[in-house]
Each structure stands twice: as C-alpha cells, then as structure tokens.
Amino acid sequence: xxxxxxxxxxxxxxxxxxxxxxxxxxxxxxxxxxxxxxxxxxxxxxxxxxxxxxxxxxxxxxxxxxxxxxxxxxxxxxxxxxxxxxxxxxxxxxxxxxxxxxxxxxxxxxxxxxxxxxxxxxxxxxxxxxxxxxxxxxxxxxxxxxxxxxxxxxxxxxxxxxxxxxxxxxxxxxxxxxxxxxxxxxxxxxxxxxxxxxxxxxxxxxxxxxxxxxxxxxxxxxxxxxxxxxxxxxxxxxxxxxxxxxxxxxxxxxxxxxxxxxxxxxxxxxxxxxxxxxxxxxxxxxx
Amino acid sequence: xxxxxxxxxxxxxxxxxxxxxxxxxxxxxxxxxxxxxxxxxxxxxxxxxxxxxxxxxxxxxxxxxxxxxxxxxxxxxxxxxxxxxxxxxxxxxxxxxxxxxxxxxxxxxxxxxxxxxxxxxxxxxxxxxxxxxxxxxxxxxxxxxxxxxxxxxxxxxxxxxxxxxxxxxxxxxxxxxxxxxxxxxxxxxxxxxxxxxxxxxxxxxxxxx
Numbered sequence: 369x370x371x372x373x374x375x376x377x378x379x380x381x382x383x384x385x386x387x388x389x390x391x392x393x394x395x396x397x398x399x400x401x402x403x404x405x406x407x408x409x410x411x412x413x414x415x416x417x418x419x420x421x422x423x424x425x426x427x428x429x430x431x432x433x434x435x436x437x438x439x440x441x442x443x444x445x446x447x448x449x450x451x452x453x454x455x456x457x458x459x460x461x462x463x464x465x466x467x468x469x470x471x472x473x474x475x476x477x478x479x480x481x482x483x484x485x486x487x488x489x490x491x492x493x494x495x496x497x498x499x500x501x502x503x504x505x506x507x508x509x510x511x512x513x514x515x516x517x518x519x520x521x522x523x524x525x526x527x528x529x530x531x532x533x534x535x536x537x538x539x540x541x542x543x544x545x546x547x548x549x550x551x552x553x554x555x556x557x558x559x560x561x562x563x564x565x566x567x568x569x570x571x572x573x574x575x576x577x578x579x580x581x582x583x584x585x586x587x588x589x590x591x592x593x594x595x596x597x598x599x600x601x602x603x604x605x606x607x608x609x610x611x612x613x614x615x616x617x618x619x620x621x622x623x624x625x626x627x628x629x630x631x632x633x634x635x636x637x638x639x640x641x642x643x644x645x646x647x648x649x650x651x652x653x654x655x
Numbered sequence: 656x657x658x659x660x661x662x663x664x665x666x667x668x669x670x671x672x673x674x675x676x677x678x679x680x681x682x683x684x685x686x687x688x689x690x691x692x693x694x695x696x697x698x699x700x701x702x703x704x705x706x707x708x709x710x711x712x713x714x715x716x717x718x719x720x721x722x723x724x725x726x727x728x729x730x731x732x733x734x735x736x737x738x739x740x741x742x743x744x745x746x747x748x749x750x751x752x753x754x755x756x757x758x759x760x761x762x763x764x765x766x767x768x769x770x771x772x773x774x775x776x777x778x779x780x781x782x783x784x785x786x787x788x789x790x791x792x793x794x795x796x797x798x799x800x801x802x803x804x805x806x807x808x809x810x811x812x813x814x815x816x817x818x819x820x821x822x823x824x825x826x827x828x829x830x831x832x833x834x835x836x837x838x839x840x841x842x843x844x845x846x847x848x849x850x851x852x853x854x855x856x857x858x859x860x861x862x863x864x
Binding site for chain 2 (some may be wrong): 389426428429431432467533582583584585612653655
C-alpha cells in the first residue's frame with residue numbers, strides 16, 4: 369500500500385451544494401410538519417405523542433481492519449503469484465545490466481575501449497546506488513501508528529478502536545432514572561426534525577462536535593409511553609426520530625467519563641435498554 | 656399452323672419458366688405440360704412445401720453499422736422533492752489498485768441496491784513531480800513522480816431516503832489513501848472530459864473579432 373498514506377487521511381467529503389439539495393429535499397420533512405400542524409388546527413388538541421429528534425453520531429473507522437489468518441495467507445499467496453508472473457521493471461533491468469557489466473570487467477579479456485564506448489555517457493550513479501539511497505529514505509519514514517496509545521476499554525475516548533466505527537451515547541435523566549441514550553431533544557414547532565437533531569448535537573454540554581448530517585430522512589424510529597403516573601390527557605408518550613451524522617476523525621478532546629461514551633455496536637447491549645436497543649440496532653451498521 | 660403456334664408458345668413458356676426459376680424460389684419442377692397449366696396454375700403458395708429452404712427470417716436482425724456520432728450532451732435531470740438529480744462520486748488517490756477497486760465496489764453496490772448508474776468513467780491521470788532542493792546548492796532535483804488517478808461513478812435518480820444508507824456504507828468502507836467526494840454534476844464537468852480544439856477556438860475568436 370502506498371507508504372506515504374499510511375497516515376490517517378480522512379476524506380474531505382462534502383456535498384458542495386448542500387443548500388441546493390436541502391432546498392430540493394426539504395419538502396419531505398416540512399410536509400410532515402405541516403401534516404402535524406394540520407392535525408392541530410381542526411382537532412384543537414395536539415397529538416398525544418411528543419416528538420423528539422435524536423442524532424446517531426458516528427466516528428468513522430480511521431484504519432482498515434486487521435486481516436484474519438486465512439486472509440493473510442491468501443494475500444501472501446496472491447502477492448507471490450503476482451511476483452512470479454510479472455515482468456522486470458526498468459530499474460530491475462538496469463540492475464541486471466550493471467551487474468553483468470561488473471562481472472565482465474572482472475574477466476581477463478576485458479576490452480575497456482570496446483565496452484566503454486557504449487557506456488561513456490552513462491551516469492556515475494548506478495542502479496544499486498539509487499536503491500541504497502531509497503532504502504535509507506524508507507528507514508527514515510515513520511508511518512502513523514495504527515492504534516493510538518489509548519486504553520481500549522476506556523469508552524470516553526474517541527480514539528479507541530480505530531478500525532471500527534463508534535457511536536456516541538449520553539447519559540440522561542429520563543423521569544427518575546439515569547439512562548444511556550443517543551443524544552435527543554424535544555422538537556419545537558417551526559423547525560424540521562433534522563434541525564432538532566442538529567440542536568440535540570449542539571446542546572451536548574462540554575462537547576463541541578461539528579458533524580455532517582447524511583440526509584434529511586431519518587434512519588430510525590422509537591416510540592415509548594410515559595409511565596402511568598406521568599401520563600396525562602394530552603401526553604401519552606414520545607416518539608423519537610434518529611438521524612445519522614458522521615464525525616470527521618480529527619483529534620477530539622476526551623469527554624466526561626460518566627456522561628459520554630463512544631461504543632461499538634457489540635458493546636451497545638451493555639449500555640442500552642433492551643427495547644431501545646432493538647430499534648437502534650436496526651439502523652446501526654457495524655463494519 | 657397449330658403445331659407452329661404450339662411451338663412458339665412453348666418457347667415463350669420455357670423462357671418465362673427460366674425467368675421464374677431464377678427470380679422466384681419456386682420448387683416446382685415443371686415438365687412441359689399443356690401451356691395453360693403453366694401460366695395460370697400458380698399454386699406454389701398453397702403447396703405444403705412452400706417456402707421450404709427459407710432461413711433469412713430466422714437470423715437475428717443485423718442492424719446496419721451506425722457510425723459513432725458526436726457524443727450528445729445529455730439533459731442533466733434536476734433534483735425533485737424526493738430524488739436527487741445527477742451527481743458524481745469521485746474517487747481519487749495515488750494507489751491505482753485501491754482507487755480502481757473502491758470505484759468498482761461503489762458501482763457494484765449501486766447495482767445491488769438498484770441505484771441507476773448513468774456512467775462510470777476515469778479522468779486522465781495527473782502526474783505530480785516532487786522536486787527537492789539539493790543540500791549543497793540551489794538547484795532542485797527530481798525526487799519522485801506521483802500519479803493521481805481518478806475514477807467517477809455518475810448516479811442519477813437516487814431516492815433521498817436511500818442516500819444516507821448508501822453514504823454510510825461507502826464511507827465505512829473507504830480505504831486509507833483514497834480520497835472520496837460527492838459532487839453535483841454540471842455542464843462544465845461534462846465538457847472537461849473533452850480535448851480542446853485549438854484551431855477551432857482560434858477560428859471562432861477570429862470570427863468574433
């Protein structure tokens with residue numbers, strides 16, 4: 369693989385005309401808003417479900433995953449086959465020529481005039497010298513480490529497990545309990561659900577994370593009822609819509625241990641409630 | 656006189672018969688029967704063996720070879736409320752195998768998800784020369800030549816609901832050393848693929864001046 373690019377080289381991925389796309393696609397979410405607004409006017413009462421927008425913030429993998437033993441063996445085999453089938457490059461041909469010329473020089477019947485009339489214009493630097501220079505340069509090159517010196521179990525650091533994608537969880541007071549959730553916030557009238565999700569991300573205390581949202585369409589949905597004692601006439605429960613966002617993997621400041629966590633998909637079950645987990649698992653992709 | 660008339664008519668008939676055989680695929684072997692029988696009795700269409708030996712209708716239709724006319728500028732579809740218009744996914748990098756494989760991966764993913772891929776092409780390779788300053792002296796010498804390869808997959812009519820999923824998959828599978836970006840397709844992008852024609856431009860400039 370290209371040696372100079374072992375360093376974390378993140379995509380400068382952007383949709384240039386995000387605004388144009390937003391303009392085109394915004395109608396989807398605003399129509400939902402109009403629909404809920406229309407529900408309000410004739411009925412006179414709001415829907416008993418409170419709307420929340422949540423963000424599924426993902427830190428993308430920074431390095432490729434390690435190969436399994438079979439994959440390693442196969443890769444070795446393919447490399448060897450490719451090497452055996454390949455032709456010699458210019459540099460290698462030059463090496464061979466120089467070696468042959470050297471061996472001819474050592475012989476007794478070496479006719480220097482006859483040989484050198486062809487090679488008088490050759491440079492002083494032979495191919496072998498070039499190769500040595502290149503070897504030296506390679507030794508000086510330091511590729512970026514494949515894993516930062518961070519404890520793998522420390523969920524509050526976003527530098528852990530560079531080969532996997534991590535999701536941000538926050539601990540929140542819900543009713544009387546403290547639960548681990550994806551960051552969510554209540555929807556206010558007049559804004560699209562995507563804006564709600566953006567607000568949810570921005571309102572996280574202590575973390576200024578600027579993420580790119582992948583689209584206006586939500587990726588998941590979770591509905592829950594309030595416990596009986598809180599349920600009133602107009603509020604039965606809440607519906608949460610999740611939006612996916614992607615975090616560029618630059619260095620991040622470590623977040624508070626007890627309120628933030630960066631987890632892989634396998635570790636989600638240690639943090640989330642079973643019902644919630646079932647819905648969230650459907651849209652999170654582990655690679 | 657009658658026999659003479661018969662002979663003349665017979666001669667005429669045989670000539671007609673020769674013409675008929677040469678131009679019409681008639682398998683009837685006619686013997687020199689009575690004159691009226693030959694002329695009026697065209698019963699080959701009703702014969703069971705009519706058309707026996709015909710095969711041209713069974714071959715596939717060979718269209719006439721059309722010359723490649725100038726590539727037309729396709730109408731770039733605009734975005735609607737639920738679908739994106741035409742956009743380009745550009746993959747570029749220094750390592751050609753990675754770039755190629757990644758672009759093939761994206762193309763196959765689109766095929767699998769039934770996303771319409773308009774075109775999939777490569778832009779010309781750009782060579783960058785890395786020149787280093789010599790330690791003793793002011794001359795720069797050539798250190799390395801880096802080649803940037805670029806592949807583009809053009810996608811049209813993608814649903815807005817599918818886009819976040821597609822982006823998620825593609826971003827998570829991005830290899831190291833490969834740059835990836837999504838751009839809207841425009842006229843300039845299309846024209847950039849063509850070679851410039853300096854004589855034509857010179858003549859146009861002269862006309863305008």
